[in-house]
Amino acid sequence: xxxxxxxxxxxxxxxxxxxxxxxxxxxxxxxxxxxxxxxxxxxxxxxxxxxxxxxxxxxxxxxxxxxxxxxxxxxxxxxxxxxxxxxxxxxxxxxxxxxxxxxxxxxxxxxxxxxxxxxxxxxxxxxxxxxxxxxxxxxxxxxxxxxxxxxxxxxxxxxxxxxxxxxxxxxxxxxxxxxxxxxxxxxxxxxxxxxxxxxxxxxxxxxxxxxxxxxxxxxxxxxxxxxxxxxxxxxxxxxxxxxxxxxxxxxxxxxxxxxxxxxxxxxxxxxxxxxxxxxxxxxxxxxxxxxxxxxxxxxxxxxxxxxxxxxxxxxxxxxxxxxxxxxxxxxxxxxxxxxxxxxxxxxxxxxxxxxxxxxxxxxxxxxxxxxxxxxxxxxxxxxxxxxxxxxx
Amino acid sequence: xxxxxxxxxxxxxxxxxxxxxxxxxxxxxxxxxxxxxxxxxxxxxxxxxxxxxxxxxxxxxxxxxxxxxxxxxxxxxxxxxxxxxxxxxxxxxxxxxxxxxxxxxxxxxxxxxxxxxxxxxxxxxxxxxxxxxxxxxxxxxxxxxxxxxxxxxxxxxxxxxxxxxxxxxxxxxxxxxxxxxxxxxxxxxxxxxxxxxxxxxxxxxxxxxxxxxxxxxxxxxxxxxxxxxxxxxxxxxxxxxxxxxxxxxxxxxxxxxxxxxxxxxxxxxxxxxxxxxxxxxxxxxxxxxxxxxxxxxxxxxxxxxxxxxxxxxxxxxxxxxxxxxxxxxxxxxxxxxx
Numbered sequence: 001x002x003x004x005x006x007x008x009x010x011x012x013x014x015x016x017x018x019x020x021x022x023x024x025x026x027x028x029x030x031x032x033x034x035x036x037x038x039x040x041x042x043x044x045x046x047x048x049x050x051x052x053x054x055x056x057x058x059x060x061x062x063x064x065x066x067x068x069x070x071x072x073x074x075x076x077x078x079x080x081x082x083x084x085x086x087x088x089x090x091x092x093x094x095x096x097x098x099x100x101x102x103x104x105x106x107x108x109x110x111x112x113x114x115x116x117x118x119x120x121x122x123x124x125x126x127x128x129x130x131x132x133x134x135x136x137x138x139x140x141x142x143x144x145x146x147x148x149x150x151x152x153x154x155x156x157x158x159x160x161x162x163x164x165x166x167x168x169x170x171x172x173x174x175x176x177x178x179x180x181x182x183x184x185x186x187x188x189x190x191x192x193x194x195x196x197x198x199x200x201x202x203x204x205x206x207x208x209x210x211x212x213x214x215x216x217x218x219x220x221x222x223x224x225x226x227x228x229x230x231x232x233x234x235x236x237x238x239x240x241x242x243x244x245x246x247x248x249x250x251x252x253x254x255x256x257x258x259x260x261x262x263x264x265x266x267x268x269x270x271x272x273x274x275x276x277x278x279x280x281x282x283x284x285x286x287x288x289x290x291x292x293x294x295x296x297x298x299x300x301x302x303x304x305x306x307x308x309x310x311x312x313x314x315x316x317x318x319x320x321x322x323x324x325x326x327x328x329x330x331x332x333x334x335x336x337x338x339x340x341x342x343x344x345x346x347x348x349x350x351x352x353x354x355x356x357x358x359x360x361x362x363x364x365x366x367x368x369x370x371x372x373x374x375x376x377x378x379x380x381x382x383x384x385x386x387x388x389x390x391x392x
Numbered sequence: 393x394x395x396x397x398x399x400x401x402x403x404x405x406x407x408x409x410x411x412x413x414x415x416x417x418x419x420x421x422x423x424x425x426x427x428x429x430x431x432x433x434x435x436x437x438x439x440x441x442x443x444x445x446x447x448x449x450x451x452x453x454x455x456x457x458x459x460x461x462x463x464x465x466x467x468x469x470x471x472x473x474x475x476x477x478x479x480x481x482x483x484x485x486x487x488x489x490x491x492x493x494x495x496x497x498x499x500x501x502x503x504x505x506x507x508x509x510x511x512x513x514x515x516x517x518x519x520x521x522x523x524x525x526x527x528x529x530x531x532x533x534x535x536x537x538x539x540x541x542x543x544x545x546x547x548x549x550x551x552x553x554x555x556x557x558x559x560x561x562x563x564x565x566x567x568x569x570x571x572x573x574x575x576x577x578x579x580x581x582x583x584x585x586x587x588x589x590x591x592x593x594x595x596x597x598x599x600x601x602x603x604x605x606x607x608x609x610x611x612x613x614x615x616x617x618x619x620x621x622x623x624x625x626x627x628x629x630x631x632x633x634x635x636x637x638x639x640x641x642x643x644x645x646x647x648x649x650x651x652x653x654x655x656x657x658x659x660x661x662x663x664x665x666x667x668x669x670x671x672x673x674x675x676x677x678x679x680x681x682x683x684x685x686x687x688x689x690x691x692x693x694x695x696x697x698x699x700x701x702x703x704x705x706x707x708x709x710x711x712x713x714x715x716x717x718x719x720x721x722x723x724x725x726x727x728x729x730x
Contacts, residue, residue: 122714133700139700341535
């Protein structure tokens with residue numbers, strides 16, 4: 001199943017170049033889809049980072065964590081605290097957010113990775129729920145409870161004060177040496193970080209380390225017999241994916257300096273699982289696709305309401321337009337989660353490999369049809385057909 | 393002493409709900425080997441059975457309000473009251489217990505349909521995919537409920553006769569000051585009764601014996617010419633009924649809303665894991681144990697020493713148990729030891 005063919009470094013560079021081109025020109029080619037505004041594109045980037053990090057754990061090792069939102073939350077809280085105490089510059093915020101989430105992941109992973117399978121899922125879920133509940137109750141001095149952690153005028157911001165940047169009447173915004181964290185400049189900050197993290201992720205995929213993670217997924221016992229202890233590798237993968245989540249969390253705080261406990265709730269963990277599955281678990285680019293698609297449709301679908309729908313169906317006769325609009329209305333607007341749940345079920349049932357598997361199936365179908373005619377019956381072709389038939 | 397006694401009761405009836413849900417989860421897992429994340433949604437749908445019954449019983453008509461004489465005033469009166477007078481009022485008052493009659497066939501049907509149309513295709517798939525597909529199903533079910541009943545909690549009343557509190561202290565010689573709501577006592581009794589029924593079904597009937605045999609060694613039972621798959625489907629239906637009834641009876645305690653199921657699901661899974669995957673007595677024991685622990689940890693005396701302990705105690709216990717007794721309290725050897 002997993003793609004283990006040798007890829008030359010040159011091909012990877014081309015890969016990166018194409019991805020960079022696609023990501024950096026997003027504001028242009030997303031125009032016709034009506035998605036070319038910075039807020040949404042930043043979301044694509046942030047959840048892309050979250051999802052590729054999650055894929056390092058779930059995609060490569062097969063360990064289904066249901067508690068990754070906790071790391072996202074820790075990243076957000078840390079970033080906001082860094083804004084409050086140190087500086088509005090995003091660099092310390094990102095560094096602290098990532099490192100602290102990594103440490104948090106180390107602690108949780110140390111305990112959770114003692115078990116595997118569903119027990120691992122439950123343990124991570126338990127830890128995430130614990131953090132969520134604590135953030136709501138006892139840790140209120142740190143997390144500001146239900147209101148969420150916000151910036152205020154009176155924050156110390158030690159580094160900013162030292163370097164002579166005084167807060168004026170309005171609340172300061174996060175920035176990178178003067179480049180603002182919102183709007184198009186904010187999008188490019190996120191995009192740059194996405195590309196960097198994707199590059200690291202690509203290197204992990206191609207490295208011997210990545211290979212060992214895949215070995216864990218396919219057969220832990222055999223891995224042990226060949227003389228490798230699986231724990232350190234799992235641990236590293238868990239911490240790395242926790243750090244990715246922390247980075248995503250602190251970026252969320254950069255785009256909007258407000259951190260709430262609901263980011264740690266287990267439904268949020270469910271979302272990243274969903275994104276990864278939809279895109280394609282264990283594939284390189286799948287999670288990015290999944291993040292883009294889910295965030296895009298969330299944005300589009302949530303905007304629909306009854307009037308919009310009635311307008312859309314105005315070509316139908318009146319007696320039909322209302323029932324149709326109300327049925328469709330179940331699935332859009334408020335009911336967006338219903339669509340999401342249905343799509344998710346369909347994907348898991350019919351296409352467990354996600355969109356990437358769908359694409360490769362289509363691709364195989366097309367290429368086979370083209371090739372089959374001239375060289376039908378050759379040995380090589382037969383083999384290929386058998387292989388693809390076996391997988392379908 | 394009084395406080396401790398009350399906390400034990402509190403814990404027992406919370407534990408009753410956990411135990412009922414966990415019992416169903418374990419039944420499904422033990423028979424079909426499926427990790428069902430939609431079980432919480434079934435609990436929630438049971439609760440909404442009660443809401444539906446109440447809504448149906450109180451279908452109203454506008455009638456002239458005779459007590460207002462200055463102008464023509466109208467008030468909404470349920471048909472039942474119009475037709476049957478006081479008997480109608482009494483029926484409405486008893487809507488929650490009455491909904492059990494509706495809930496049993498409905499939940500059985502829902503369970504069987506769910507198993508036949510979705511779950512059975514996932515017997516052989518990895519646990520991760522079972523978790524994911526049932527998680528998706530749970531989202532779909534709760535969103536459907538939300539779109540029909542709205543997002544707000546819908547309070548349901550217990551029958552008037554048991555709406556008050558029982559002077560339970562007098563019975564146990566603890567003084568009259570110790571009182572406890574009647575309905576919660578009924579819930580405790582009800583959950584014990586249901587648990588007892590499920591266990592006697594499994595242990596004292598031939599059908600249950602075959603089911604247990606199937607849990608232990610499915611292949612051999614099949615070789616003996618028994619259609620074990622059909623029995624397991626019925627067991628899934630029974631699990632759904634148990635969870636559904638737990639939901640129906642819980643409505644007067646906690647007004648149901650659409651994410652009730654998810655809230656309970658996470659806890660029930662923890663309960664199952666603590667009790668031991670696949671062990672029915674373990675699920676019940678862990679349910680009551682965790683319920684009691686949770687209610688003790690929410691006493692102010694305890695909270696003063698460990699702030700926030702009430703929020704995390706269940707998860708904390710789960711972590712400790714999983715690390716020290718990997719099979720849970722009463723887990724069987726060879727079940728889910730990956």
